[in-house]
Amino acid sequence: MAILCATWLGLAPGAAHAQAADDYPSRAIRAVVPFPAGGINDIVAREMFKALGDALKGNIVIENKPGAGGTIGTVSAMNSPADGYTILLGAASTMAVAPHLYRGAGYTAKDLIAVGGIASVPSVIIVSEASPYKTFADLVAADKAKPGSLDYGSAGFGTSHHMQAEMLNIRAGTHFRHIPYKGGAPATVDLIGGQIVLLVDPLPTTLGNVKAGRVRPLAITTDVRSATLPDVPTLKELGVDYNASTWFGLFVAKGTPAPVVDKLAKALAAAQATPALQNDFRSRGIDPLPMTQAAFTDYVQAESKTWADVIRDAHIEMQ
Numbered sequence: 137m138a139i140l141c142a143t144w145l146g147l148a149p150g151a152a153h154a155q156a157a158d159d160y161p162s163r164a165i166r167a168v169v170p171f172p173a174g175g176i177n178d179i180v181a182r183e184m185f186k187a188l189g190d191a192l193k194g195n196i197v198i199e200n201k202p203g204a205g206g207t208i209g210t211v212s213a214m215n216s217p218a219d220g221y222t223i224l225l226g227a228a229s230t231m232a233v234a235p236h237l238y239r240g241a242g243y244t245a246k247d248l249i250a251v252g253g254i255a256s257v258p259s260v261i262i263v264s265e266a267s268p269y270k271t272f273a274d275l276v277a278a279d280k281a282k283p284g285s286l287d288y289g290s291a292g293f294g295t296s297h298h299m300q301a302e303m304l305n306i307r308a309g310t311h312f313r314h315i316p317y318k319g320g321a322p323a324t325v326d327l328i329g330g331q332i333v334l335l336v337d338p339l340p341t342t343l344g345n346v347k348a349g350r351v352r353p354l355a356i357t358t359d360v361r362s363a364t365l366p367d368v369p370t371l372k373e374l375g376v377d378y379n380a381s382t383w384f385g386l387f388v389a390k391g392t393p394a395p396v397v398d399k400l401a402k403a404l405a406a407a408q409a410t411p412a413l414q415n416d417f418r419s420r421g422i423d424p425l426p427m428t429q430a431a432f433t434d435y436v437q438a439e440s441k442t443w444a445d446v447i448r449d450a451h452i453e454m455q
Contacts, residue, residue: 157395160220161194168216169225170209172202175320176340176422180255180384181225183416187407188386192399196223205294206230207241214243218391220400224248226387229296232439236447237294237454245440249397250433251386252404253425255417258358258381259300259336260368262351264328272354272374275334276310283311289323289332290316293454296382297323299443300336300357302450304371307378327351338382339364339421357381364421383425383439385432401429 167185171177181198189196201209210230216222226248235244261272269275279286290297293316305312315332317323320341326332328350335342335351339362345351346365353368359379361370371378386404388397407413408426417424427435446452 157393157399160396160399161192163221164195164197165189165192165220166216166222167196167198167225168209168213168222169198169200170202170206170213170230171200171225171227173200176257176338176382177225177227177384179340179420180257180417180422183413184225184254184384184407187410187413188403191403191407205234205238207234207238207243210234210248211242213387214248214389216389218389218393220388220392220396222389223251223400224387225254226250226385226436228381228383228439228443229294229299231385231387231436232443233294233299233447235440236444237452239454245436247390248387249390249392250429250436251388251397252401252429253427253432253435254384254386254404254408256358256381256383256423256425257338257340257421258356258362258423259296259338260342260346260353260362260365261304261355261357261371262327262335262337262342262346262353263333264330265349265352266330267333267352269333269354270352272369272371275354276308279310279312284313286312286333287315287331288312288334288336289327290314290335291320291323292316292318295320296338297336299446300380301334302452303380303446304336304376304378306446306449308371308376324351343421362421363418381423385425385427385436397429 169181185196201212213222213224231245235241263269288301327335346353356362356368356370357380408424414424
């Protein structure tokens with residue numbers, strides 16, 4: 137009877153969804169950020185969701201929900217009502233790495249709808265300014281002479297620092313040894329102090345130390361040089377088949393009505409096109425990552441395969 141009444145009133149499922157999209161958003165949207173406040177993840181979220189809220193003419197409230205490598209917040213968003221009023225800041229670490237690394241992650245990237253790309257952050261291979269290694273070739277030569285003698289730090293097991301360094305070991309044939317820390321800051325302190333030799337650090341978090349002369353950048357991890365550090369070569373220029381970044385995108389729960397997803401995707405594109413957001417991102421060493429929903433969906437799946445292969449080939453097991 138309820139179905140018959142809805143149809144008689146002109147509110148068949150398709151029409152109801154369209155009407156929902158017309159009114160969307162009619163209340164505040166909750167944006168789940170599955171990382172602690174502060175750091176590059178939070179910077180991207182706050183800048184992007186402010187611009188997205190303006191584009192939607194609505195209010196977006198950020199909820200930091202960290203834990204278990206970002207899987208707690210991701211599962212929370214996945215299990216939220218599929219109505220577009222909960223959105224998720226997904227990242228390479230949560231959408232392409234964690235499902236393969238954490239046996240109890242409880243999801244794969246296919247369990248959420250990929251709405252569109254937000255940003256891509258290159259990493260930089262850095263050493264202390266006091267280090268004897270002046271070029272990436274110097275690092276490789278030292279490793280080849282005594283495999284396993286050079287330590288790299290990370291912000292913790294499964295972080296971008298860790299995964300990208302292990303990909304580097306695979307692609308460059310090196311044997312850099314992992315020393316995990318509880319965060320990127322203590323790893324950087326030990327790098328500057330000479331306790332470890334190198335870091336593969338996201339550009340925005342290392343930029344200040346580069347400018348202050350505390351660390352020396354040797355290579356960029358992405359295909360193209362960064363406009364922020366134009367004199368630093370890419371690994372590909374140095375002969376290593378390597379392209380990796382810390383990327384971010386917008387996701388919603390599976391089952392969210394297509395008209396709502398479309399409205400979110402269009403608003404995301406409009407927000408990314410604003411000069412203020414682009415200038416803010418680029419000043420921090422962050423590259424906008426505009427993609428259609430279809431292109432971003434394919435991108436996430438390709439990244440998922442890439443990092444699954446790295447985890448397998450590097451024999452990485454959750455500790």
